[in-house]
Amino acid sequence: MILTEAPVVTAALEAAVRAPSPHNSQPWLFELGPDTIDLVLDENRVLAVCDPDGREARLSCGAALLNLELAIAVAGRCCDVEFLPRKDRPELLARVTIGSRHRAAAAVQRLAASIRARYSNRRPFASTPVPxxxxxxxxxxxxxxxxxxxxxxxxxxxxxxxxxxxxxxxxxxxxxxxxxxxxxxxxxxxxxxxxxxxxxxxxxxxxxxxxxxxxxxxxxxxxxxxxxxxxxxxxxxxxxxxxxxxxxxxxxxxxxxxxxxxxxxxxxxxxxxxxxxxxxxxxxxxxxxxxxxxxxYGFPGSTTPRRPLGAVIRIMPGEDRR
Ligand SMILES: Cc1cc2nc3c(=O)[nH]c(=O)nc-3n(C[C@H](O)[C@H](O)[C@H](O)COP(=O)(O)O)c2cc1C
CATH class of the missing domain: 3.40.109.10 (NADH Oxidase)
Structure with missing residues (x-):
């Protein structure tokens, strides 16, 4: 299904990698199966000093997972998420199975539209109170x-x-x-x-x-x-x-x-x-x-770059998956 569903998968991955991560370390990999996207913790990118247990890396992957799901939804598909699907592979954090056609609610579309707009703004904020x-x-x-x-x-x-x-x-x-x-x-x-x-x-x-x-x-x-x-x-x-x-x-x-x-x-x-x-x-x-x-309320800044999708995906043949 990867070929026929390529636009959904590409949109989902492009959204996923926009997640924040400590030092922009991007500690994730995505293993693509026929109709699934596996989110894998990239242990080589866990920060040894400030995050030795990988807690912040897992937070980052959780953020990537939400982005992924939102993007699949706005691409008009539903999806099913299985957390930590394999006890013998703790770095496999989630398996997302892309499902049937489904129209995303307006609230989901609003949230998804914010994925590209969000960035860490380390400058002073205006004194305007947050309502x-x-x-x-x-x-x-x-x-x-x-x-x-x-x-x-x-x-x-x-x-x-x-x-x-x-x-x-x-x-x-x-x-x-x-x-x-x-x-x-x-x-x-x-x-x-x-x-x-x-x-x-x-x-x-x-x-x-x-x-x-x-x-x-x-x-x-x-x-x-x-x-x-x-x-x-x-x-x-x-x-x-x-x-x-x-x-x-x-x-x-x-x-x-x-x-x-x-x-x-x-x-x-x-x-x-x-x-x-x-x-x-x-x-x-x-x-x-x-x-x-x-x-x-921040003054406008800019987003930060991400690695290209080619650096974070692995295409998995069906028989290697379970
Ligand atoms: C768990 C976590 C901890 C972070 N801690 C800090 C921090 O202490 N100081 C900081 O300036 N940025 C911190 N960041 C922000 C990252 O540096 C930022 O997400 C990354 O550089 C990507 O940039 P972006 O958020 O603008 O997309 C953290 C991000 C995450 C997910």
Whole structure:
């Protein structure tokens, strides 16, 4: 069916690779069968220092999976998703089987239209408040995928979490292994993976939050005083939860994009186990934090490149598949 369904498959893969990933590492591969797309974690692209367990890579793959499903839907097909279909192959994260014709709902089309528009905006946001209805919509998006998105509205809590982010950022700045990995993924403009200098954003002059240093240069700017910081949490942790959390993260990000909002990540406390434990206790809940990002009205920026589809697909003959 691959040949006859090629436009659906190409559209789905082009959408999938637009997912965010730490340092734009793009830790995914897609194995194409006669009527299936297998999403595989590319273990060679898991970041050894900031993501030794592959948690962030699985979040990224979960985001890619949601994009894939949305694109299949807007291409007029339904699909069935099996999570972790083979116990003997844990890197095989999901099998997507393309099904019969199906008309996508308007809400699905809106979300899918945001896949290409979304990007990490590390610049200052406008001071315009994010309306309550928009906050609700982004929270609901995460809830629809079984996760919780906590917006740090309480001033004391925001300051405590921002302080934790700053301290974790400082620890990473002093960590030579972390710095070497960051440098390796900070790429010249024109590279198809890694973070290009133009996406780095300026350094904040004071303010609550640091910005990760992706070749940002010496430019400094004042950031918004009251950032809207969101923490995505899940009731359990582990590979399946992380994959699903990635879908929740992406649904929240796409919903935000569809509402004209920008976002940028602050994973520093997620990448240091003791800081992640402190974040968990600060939230006063038993849930596990999975991702931290800032939301707001950004000034226009640009998307970052991705590797060509040829670099991320493998065509699998039928008999190799089960
Ligand atoms: C799990 C995860 C963690 C991330 N952590 C950070 C971070 O701490 N700081 C940052 O500036 N970007 C972070 N990013 C954003 C990536 O660098 C970004 O997604 C990637 O460079 C691709 O760019 P795009 O989001 O503009 O498409 C993270 C992304 C993911 C999925």
């Amino acid at each position: 309550a209805g928009f906050r609700h919509a982004v929270r609901q998006a995460a809830r629809d995928e079984g996760a919780k998105l906590i917006l740090l509205d309480e001033v004391g809590l925001l300051e405590a979490v921002a302080g934790l982010i700053r301290r974790a950022d400082h620890v990473q700045m002093l960590d030579e292994r972390f710095q070497a990995e960051l440098r390796a993924w900070t790429k010249e403009n024109g590279s198809r993976d890694g973070v290009p200098a133009y996406a780095g954003g300026p350094r904040p002059s004071g303010g609550l939050l640091p910005v990760r240093h992706y070749g940002n240069g010496d430019q400094t700017r004042e950031f918004e005083r009251d950032p809207v910081v969101a923490v995505l949490t899940t009731p359990t942790d582990g590979p399946l939860t992380q994959l699903r959390a990635g879908r929740a993260m992406q649904r929240a990000l796409l919903t935000a994009t569809s509402l004209g909002l920008s976002a940028s990540f602050y994973s520093q406390p997620m990448e240091i186990p003791s800081a992640r434990a402190v974040l968990r206790s600060l939230l006063g809940e038993h849930d596990h934090p999975q991702a931290v990002f800032r939301l707001g």
